[in-house]
Amino acid sequence: MKYGIDIGHNLPPDTGAQGIRVEDEMTRDVGTRVISKLRDLGHQVVECKPKSASTLGSSLRQRCNIANANRVDQFVSIHFNGFNGQANGVEVFAISDTAKKIAQPVLEKIVELGYFNRKVKNGSHLYVLRYTNMPAILIESCFCDSQKDMALYDPEVLANAIVKGLTGEEPPTTKSSSDDNVLELQKSLNRLKIKSPAGQPLVEDGSLGQGTIAAIKTFQAIVGINQTGIGDSTTWQTINQILEQPILRPNHAGGTTVKYLQRRVGTQADGIFGSGTASAVIRFQKQQGLTADGIVGPQTWSKLID
Numbered sequence: 001m002k003y004g005i006d007i008g009h010n011l012p013p014d015t016g017a018q019g020i021r022v023e024d025e026m027t028r029d030v031g032t033r034v035i036s037k038l039r040d041l042g043h044q045v046v047e048c049k050p051k052s053a054s055t056l057g058s059s060l061r062q063r064c065n066i067a068n069a070n071r072v073d074q075f076v077s078i079h080f081n082g083f084n085g086q087a088n089g090v091e092v093f094a095i096s097d098t099a100k101k102i103a104q105p106v107l108e109k110i111v112e113l114g115y116f117n118r119k120v121k122n123g124s125h126l127y128v129l130r131y132t133n134m135p136a137i138l139i140e141s142c143f144c145d146s147q148k149d150m151a152l153y154d155p156e157v158l159a160n161a162i163v164k165g166l167t168g169e170e171p172p173t174t175k176s177s178s179d180d181n182v183l184e185l186q187k188s189l190n191r192l193k194i195k196s197p198a199g200q201p202l203v204e205d206g207s208l209g210q211g212t213i214a215a216i217k218t219f220q221a222i223v224g225i226n227q228t229g230i231g232d233s234t235t236w237q238t239i240n241q242i243l244e245q246p247i248l249r250p251n252h253a254g255g256t257t258v259k260y261l262q263r264r265v266g267t268q269a270d271g272i273f274g275s276g277t278a279s280a281v282i283r284f285q286k287q288q289g290l291t292a293d294g295i296v297g298p299q300t301w302s303k304l305i306d
Helices: 023-040 056-069 097-111 147-152 155-167 179-191 210-223 233-243 256-265 275-287 298-304
Strands: 002-007 044-047 074-081 090-094 117-122 136-143
Touching: 002 023, 002 056, 023 044, 023 074, 023 155, 023 233, 074 155, 090 097, 097 117, 097 136, 097 155, 136 147, 136 155, 155 233, 179 210, 179 233, 210 233, 210 256, 233 256, 256 275, 275 298
Parallel strands: 002 044, 002 074, 074 136, 090 117
Antiparallel strands: 090 136
């Protein structure tokens, strides 16, 4: 099967909901796992999120164009809801009868995790379902502003449910840190300029020693995730999100990548790209001899990451 997987939003000005968690981060956390698991099961996967877009309309059009040009068999757009803090549960949108048959088992597998069943719904109002040429579904996996849903949320478990619903197959576990990827972890932390307790770059020797463990915990503290001291799946997902070097704009970004940015430019790490962060970015850009516009693009990232 050839799947088109659309990691929703993540393309300013096309950004998602914000609540207890940030939709853009959640769609990446779940979507990248879904892609990896489908490939591990032997399926072809086309990632349908474009590289850049100047408008919301452009973002949506490109997603459809990528799926159509690659003639994928099924299109799956991954999203999370946000409303009033009280609504909760999972719903899956589809238009055709064929798409609804694809949507139903995905819904059921997510409901099995404990989420309220909001049913398969008519998605004729959704651009990416209307303008893709193949059976297409859009998953609103749960509500990012719901305490109940966020208590259940686990990106690995949710990705497994989506993959099992799509394929009927048991998905593989996403690889976490082990001896054979400590070296890669050390290299990544050095790129992010996370130092050892002695204030030095990590020795890239593939050994999970105390210096590497401390550096992992430092990174985890900076971005606000559990300080496990190991390169678990959440840590790797966060590292990879930062190393993607997304364009960050004031009032259009949030989450762990922004927390990393805030720590690097010397401002409060609250995960919200507001006016204070913009001022700190401008100050950093001036110090580095860059165009001081407050937007974190390729030139600014080149000064933040090796």
